[in-house]
Amino acid sequence: MKISLPASTTTKWRDRPAFCLNNGVVQLITLTGGGHIADFRLLDPTSGSVNALWEAPWPTMDPDKFRSNHVRKYGPAPVGKYLAAFTGHTVCVDYFGEPSEAEAAQGLTLHGEASTSRWKLLKRNQTSAEARVSLAVPLPAAGLLFRRELRLRRNESVVYVEETVTNERAQDHFFHWTQHVTLGLPLLHPEESLVALPGTRAVTWPHGYEGASLFRDNQEFNWPETSAIDGDKISLARPFARDGRGYIASVLLDPQRELGFVAALNWKLGLLFGYCFRRSDFPWVAIWEENLSRKGSPWSGKTRARGLEFGSTAMPVGKEETFARGSLFDAPTFRRIPAKSQLRAPYVLFLSKVSAEWRSIRDIQLGPDRIIVTEERGAQLELEATGLKRLGLGSAAA
Numbered sequence: 001m002k003i004s005l006p007a008s009t010t011t012k013w014r015d016r017p018a019f020c021l022n023n024g025v026v027q028l029i030t031l032t033g034g035g036h037i038a039d040f041r042l043l044d045p046t047s048g049s050v051n052a053l054w055e056a057p058w059p060t061m062d063p064d065k066f067r068s069n070h071v072r073k074y075g076p077a078p079v080g081k082y083l084a085a086f087t088g089h090t091v092c093v094d095y096f097g098e099p100s101e102a103e104a105a106q107g108l109t110l111h112g113e114a115s116t117s118r119w120k121l122l123k124r125n126q127t128s129a130e131a132r133v134s135l136a137v138p139l140p141a142a143g144l145l146f147r148r149e150l151r152l153r154r155n156e157s158v159v160y161v162e163e164t165v166t167n168e169r170a171q172d173h174f175f176h177w178t179q180h181v182t183l184g185l186p187l188l189h190p191e192e193s194l195v196a197l198p199g200t201r202a203v204t205w206p207h208g209y210e211g212a213s214l215f216r217d218n219q220e221f222n223w224p225e226t227s228a229i230d231g232d233k234i235s236l237a238r239p240f241a242r243d244g245r246g247y248i249a250s251v252l253l254d255p256q257r258e259l260g261f262v263a264a265l266n267w268k269l270g271l272l273f274g275y276c277f278r279r280s281d282f283p284w285v286a287i288w289e290e291n292l293s294r295k296g297s298p299w300s301g302k303t304r305a306r307g308l309e310f311g312s313t314a315m316p317v318g319k320e321e322t323f324a325r326g327s328l329f330d331a332p333t334f335r336r337i338p339a340k341s342q343l344r345a346p347y348v349l350f351l352s353k354v355s356a357e358w359r360s361i362r363d364i365q366l367g368p369d370r371i372i373v374t375e376e377r378g379a380q381l382e383l384e385a386t387g388l389k390r391l392g393l394g395s396a397a398a
Helices: 068-074 077-085 101-105 318-325
Strands: 007-013 016-022 026-031 037-042 089-094 120-126 130-139 144-153 158-167 173-183 193-196 199-204 220-222 225-227 233-235 245-253 259-266 271-278 284-291 304-311 335-337 342-353 361-366 370-375 380-384
Touching (some): 007 130, 016 130, 026 144, 158 173, 173 271, 193 361, 220 225, 259 304, 259 361, 271 361, 335 342, 342 370, 342 380
Antiparallel strands (some): 007 016, 016 026, 089 173, 120 130, 144 158, 193 259, 284 304, 361 370, 370 380
């Protein structure tokens, strides 16, 4: 049953404190512990109320609850503290990947401070047109302040996101900024789904996959198809092609576009989920796939997860290796924020029912007040998105 007005409320998700945005069409839940967007679903009962985001199959906890006795269950603190809190969509700010050995000794963890810190509420309100929640988290080691505002408008299945990074120090700062979006079952299924993005040149990452890599290291290819180690052609648009294998690859989004996107389509469920953003903010998509290969805890050989990690940085290899490698495919792999300055990145996420006849996505574009999705054979879906212009995305085009 639809509610008449958008609402912003406090809630719990798996016994973790959270905020919920709900307008009777969709519901989004974001956690205060690590800032993870944990749940995004259509509320139409005919859709099955499926969470479009991956849910960690192990019990999660807020990162400030992590103690030494949790290492056995989640792994050593630099990784385990992150995995204990990780679910859905997290953000990697300052560095993307592991901290250096010296940084880990100071308590820093995988993918930066934001995902393992407590976020604070800045503002929460609702009107007859929209509900809004604004959160912030200080990153003291990096000298940065990160803010995220989420808005949900009446009767729309679109969430408007505005993020800002503030440099609180009197010197320029070079850093990474990546949206670690993770999908899985039931939305992503090896026999009934695919992912879409406007990719061009791509490369597999240089460090294998714990002895279970699907592809050779440093293997360049053009999105979406490349060769597996055994020579078989594999399309990275199709998830979970080989049980017991995993990989990481980086894809450069089309430099001729102003708008970037990542999307997932499940034709059996009749669901389409996606993000749209400025390519100038996030020119790369790192694709991570874990497909029943990692045997250690908490993975336990039972996890299927696909990361569509759009960001400023090609690979989750940390700062030192990223800076040493420099540009990739003539594109930058990090960002600079001037001293005492602020950077802004707007984007949207959306969820919609689609025809069961849809099998692929040709393109996604933004009009002044709508999201336009084109299927490979030319069929189109238009989603009302009246907040695009305010966000500064309404004029973006392919």
